[in-house]
Amino acid sequence: MRQQQFEAENQSRWDEIADLMDDLQRPQGKRQMPLPEQLKFPAYYRQLCSHYALARGRGFSPALIEQLHSLVLRGHSLLYRQQGGWRWRLLNFVVSGFPRAVRRSRGYFALSLLFFLLPALLMGLGCYLQEDLIYTLVDEITVAQMEDSYDPENQRLGRSLERSSETDFTMFGFYILNNIGIGFRTFASGIIIGVGTLFILLFNGLVIGGIAGHLTRLGYHDTFWPFVSGHGSFELTAIVICGAAGLRLGRAVIAPGQRTRVQALKEQAEEALQLVLGAALMLLVAAFIEAFWSSMLIEPATKYIIAALLWVAVICYLLLAGRRLHEPR
Amino acid sequence: MLAETPQGDAVAQLDTLLSYEIPEGVLLDYRLAGPVVRACAWAIDAALRGVIYLVLVLVMTLLGGVGMAIILIGVFLVEWFYPVVFEISSGATPGKRAMGILVIQDNGTPVSPSASVIRNLLRTVDFLPLLYATGLLTMLINREFKRLGDLAAGTLVVYRDEQRTRELPPQATASKPPVELTESEQLTLLTFAERGEKLSRDRRHELAELLAELTGLRGDAAVNRLYAYANWILKGR
Numbered sequence: 149m150r151q152q153q154f155e156a157e158n159q160s161r162w163d164e165i166a167d168l169m170d171d172l173q174r175p176q177g178k179r180q181m182p183l184p185e186q187l188k189f190p191a192y193y194r195q196l197c198s199h200y201a202l203a204r205g206r207g208f209s210p211a212l213i214e215q216l217h218s219l220v221l222r223g224h225s226l227l228y229r230q231q232g233g234w235r236w237r238l239l240n241f242v243v244s245g246f247p248r249a250v251r252r253s254r255g256y257f258a259l260s261l262l263f264f265l266l267p268a269l270l271m272g273l274g275c276y277l278q279e280d281l282i283y284t285l286v287d288e289i290t291v292a293q294m295e296d297s298y299d300p301e302n303q304r305l306g307r308s309l310e311r312s313s314e315t316d317f318t319m320f321g322f323y324i325l326n327n328i329g330i331g332f333r334t335f336a337s338g339i340i341i342g343v344g345t346l347f348i349l350l351f352n353g354l355v356i357g358g359i360a361g362h363l364t365r366l367g368y369h370d371t372f373w374p375f376v377s378g379h380g381s382f383e384l385t386a387i388v389i390c391g392a393a394g395l396r397l398g399r400a401v402i403a404p405g406q407r408t409r410v411q412a413l414k415e416q417a418e419e420a421l422q423l424v425l426g427a428a429l430m431l432l433v434a435a436f437i438e439a440f441w442s443s444m445l446i447e448p449a450t451k452y453i454i455a456a457l458l459w460v461a462v463i464c465y466l467l468l469a470g471r472r473l474h475e476p477r
Numbered sequence: 478m479l480a481e482t483p484q485g486d487a488v489a490q491l492d493t494l495l496s497y498e499i500p501e502g503v504l505l506d507y508r509l510a511g512p513v514v515r516a517c518a519w520a521i522d523a524a525l526r527g528v529i530y531l532v533l534v535l536v537m538t539l540l541g542g543v544g545m546a547i548i549l550i551g552v553f554l555v556e557w558f559y560p561v562v563f564e565i566s567s568g569a570t571p572g573k574r575a576m577g578i579l580v581i582q583d584n585g586t587p588v589s590p591s592a593s594v595i596r597n598l599l600r601t602v603d604f605l606p607l608l609y610a611t612g613l614l615t616m617l618i619n620r621e622f623k624r625l626g627d628l629a630a631g632t633l634v635v636y637r638d639e640q641r642t643r644e645l646p647p648q649a650t651a652s653k654p655p656v657e658l659t660e661s662e663q664l665t666l667l668t669f670a671e672r673g674e675k676l677s678r679d680r681r682h683e684l685a686e687l688l689a690e691l692t693g694l695r696g697d698a699a700v701n702r703l704y705a706y707a708n709w710i711l712k713g714r
Binding site: 150151152153193194197198200201204207208209210211217218220221222224225228229230234313314315316317318319320321322324325328329332333335336337339340344397410413414417418421424425 | 499501502503504505506541542543545546547548549550552553556557581584585586587589590591594595598599600601602625628629630631638660661663664667668670671710711712
């Protein structure tokens with residue numbers, strides 16, 4: 149068959165497909181063609197592909213091939229797009245997808261926890277026992293600020309921890325910007341053979357542990373611990389989960405197994421993303437608790453009880469939510 | 478599945494064309510976007526983000542503490558999710574759109590939400606130590622101009638396929654070529670006929686006169702004769 153005959157026979161079909169694709173590109177509510185017409189698209193698309201293959205195979209003119217190619221290109225991206233259902237997916241993710249993903253990553257989680265908790269405990273103990281140790285890690289001005297804001301003397305004067313509700317909102321914004329940012333960086337820097345993630349975990353562990361030890365040594369425990377214990381449940385757990393996600397990237401680069409590095413990286417990133425997004429949601433909750441609950445001046449005993457409940461809730465959520473009777477291990 | 482040259486030519490072309498075989502069994506060609514055009518797109522986006530920050534700060538400082546919170550959350554969202562929002566909705570940020578490029582999956586489908594999030598979270602590593610040095614280096618050592626984020630997300634940045642009106646070869650009475658032509662020779666003639674009118678007159682003559690031995694003609698007459706051959710290839714008698 150000659151090119152011109154081929155074109156004459158099929159041009160109307162190509163125009164039809166182009167019109168249909170214009171219509172399909174509109175949002176679902178605004179399409180003009182009736183549903184049965186829309187449903188013809190896959191069949192039309194396959195026909196289009198075979199015309200394109202024919203045109204290429206028979207050496208028809210480049211301009212015709214290009215015209216068909218751009219039609220196929222549009223059709224391909226229309227047919228294979230993902231759309232809709234995100235509310236349901238989000239709910240599903242929170243209720244079961246995320247805790248399951250964390251349990252699937254328990255090894256990475258354990259390693260991440262180790263690199264965070266061990267330095268925190270050691271540095272905490274060190275700073276509790278020895279006065280100067282904190283200055284090896286944090287500069288004097290920051291330490292002075294920390295001491296100032298948790299000093300019980302200041303608190304009695306009503307100056308420090310009690311804040312206006314406007315400040316609460318500001319701090320909420322700040323915690324989101326800062327903490328979720330740290331979470332994302334903890335994940336992303338895992339691609340540097342995992343070293344970036346481990347460094348961030350280690351550093352944060354040292355600083356957090358060191359400051360806690362230092363303030364406890366100064367006898368500020370009644371102001372410090374009630375403040376941090378509540379949101380710590382969500383915040384610290386989420387950072388460790390981001391660490392686990394980063395270690396997955398590192399694993400793909402170091403030990404891709406029976407895959408190419410790029411393939412392993414893609415698979416691990418897909419899995420790690422669930423951890424990061426879930427952790428970001430947890431950090432959002434933590435920011436909320438930290439800004440509006442932790443800053444309230446209430447009896448430490450009440451704060452500790454709520455904190456204990458929050459810790460139990462986080463642990464139970466991660467261990468139990470979305471568990472089926474026979475969860476694949 | 479990735480073929481190195483688009484049409485299996487004998488000579489491998491040095492080109493930024495990437496072919497992908499789709500499930501329907503045909504090859505799709507994508508023109509990859511290189512570091513320069515992507516840097517331009519990024520600069521446009523950076524300027525736009527600067528404007529967003531400016532407006533955000535100017536408006537929200539009027540609102541006191543709550544306004545401050547909105548600024549901080551706004552900065553967080555723009556810093557991490559500005560590209561994601563645009564990539565999911567249309568495949569390209571305003572900067573990419575202005576440069577005529579877009580993000581797709583490396584199987585040719587539109588970029589998925591999760592891939593978009595991955596590639597944009599990893600931006601922070603690609604940026605290291607400054608101004609996307611890591612990203613640039615990674616782009617230069619792989620075939621598809623992928624930065625680390627693209628590698629992990631399985632995405633490509635390609636040129637948008639612009640909708641061109643098709644050039645029809647000039648109409649001429651068909652005339653059979655005096656010798657039997659191979660398929661690639663026929664294709665060359667067709668290409669000449671379709672693109673001839675875009676070339677300068679002198680260049681057209683120059684090209685047509687390469688076949689002076691065959692046509693025995695020069696100048697416009699030679700060009701028209703080749704058009705006639707092309708028409709014969711298209712229509713037959």
